[in-house]
Amino acid sequence: MIRAIDVCKSFEDGRLVLDHITASFQPGKTNLIIGQSGSGKTVLLKCLVGLHRIDSGQILYNDLCFSGAPLAVKREIRQKLGMIFQGGALLDSSTVIENVMFPLDLFTDMSQSEKEDRANFCLQRVNLTNANRLYPSELSGGMIKRVAIARAIVMNPQYLFCDEPNSGLDPKTSVVIDNLIQEITQEYNITTIINTHDMNSVMEIGDTIIFIYQGRKWWEGTKDDILDTDNKELEEFIFASAMARKVRACQGR
Template sequence: MIEVRKVYKSFEEVEVLKDVSIVFEQGKTNLIIGQSGSGKTVLLKSIVGLHEIDKGEILYGDKNFSAMNFKARKEIRKEVGMVFQGGALFDSATVEENVMYPLDMFTKQTTEEKIERANFCLNRVNIENANSKFPSELSGGMRKRVAIARAIVLNPKYLFCDEPNSGLDPRTSILIDNLIKEITEEFQTTTIINTHDMNSVMEIGDKVCFIFKGEKYWEGSSQDIFDSDNQELNNFVFASKLTQKIKKMRS
């Protein structure tokens, strides 16, 4: 579990996050949604420590991450996996080397142990016979799956995904969504996904938090969205033709 308590964050004179409090649950896919510029990316980066918050607390379990020094945070980060928007694979490294990178950074395993673990994670995301390939030789969907394999190689308690479906076709997006959902349930991670993809929200949104102008305006499950009377949420969600059609079918 990760808990955000009354968090504020500003850049110079601009207040980006205002009194945000959310509990992200273990073993569930927790989605953060909102318009561009709403503050959802700043919130995600604040939770992982890429931005220092101005006020409030961020807790990983019962540990106050926001009050920790660099050394203490490093211990927490060993339990964190991150899937970046563009995959963020190292172009000059092979698939195997990319997946092994966190093991090189945080463990003292032998090379054989690292390779075995990397292969396990690659198999888990359905990547086979690609260990020696470079990212440029892979499709967009395969690069995202390699990025997920790297994110789970340390068997993290916490998994963060920043727009994991960005740049992918609808079919591949569904595959990535299902994979993240399966891994979340299988390993009982606390998974937080920053997304604007309403298909993802409807398919895997165990918990959905809507951020509007830096504030938490609404939270609930993907099914609760259809019954919400929050006007800003409805304006955001039902701008999609697909969700308009679904809502009409349900009414």
């Protein structure tokens, strides 16, 4: 479990980006953070993984205060984290299997054959075979995301963070990626946190959902609760997201 307790974060210009955010993210669940651009959802995700230092409050991994932990403890926790970046963030000059093995090269003493076996297992788990020697430039958008997922789980993480995992993907591929993330979350009992504005993802895999509005936690519930919401700002966000998706679908025809 990951908990944010009364978290505040300001930028250097003094603008308050996160305003006393309190939230819990459960293991074995797909925990979604939604909100319009500039709402603070990406900043919250970066605070949870330690890329931003919070001004006040606490971030706890189980019962350990991550935000106030010594550097050595933070490093130990970070080795239990997996991250899927918005664009995949693969190393262009490395092959698929080299990209997946990269965390093993950095953080383990495994032999080359052991690393290759582990990487191949993860690639098979994301239904990506016969692509080991390809480079990122030779992959489709969906394949890049699957390689990124394989790399994110290669260290057997307890916590998985996904920043807009469906960005740039067509609707059909987006569903494949959503289902894959949900399957892995449940299979390995991972605490998964997904930052997204894709309402299809929300309605398909949103076990718990937090809506951030102007830096505050404005609404919290499940994908079933969201259908009956009377929260004006959330309703406007849902409508805008649906319209944007229709526009992208029409442009792709």
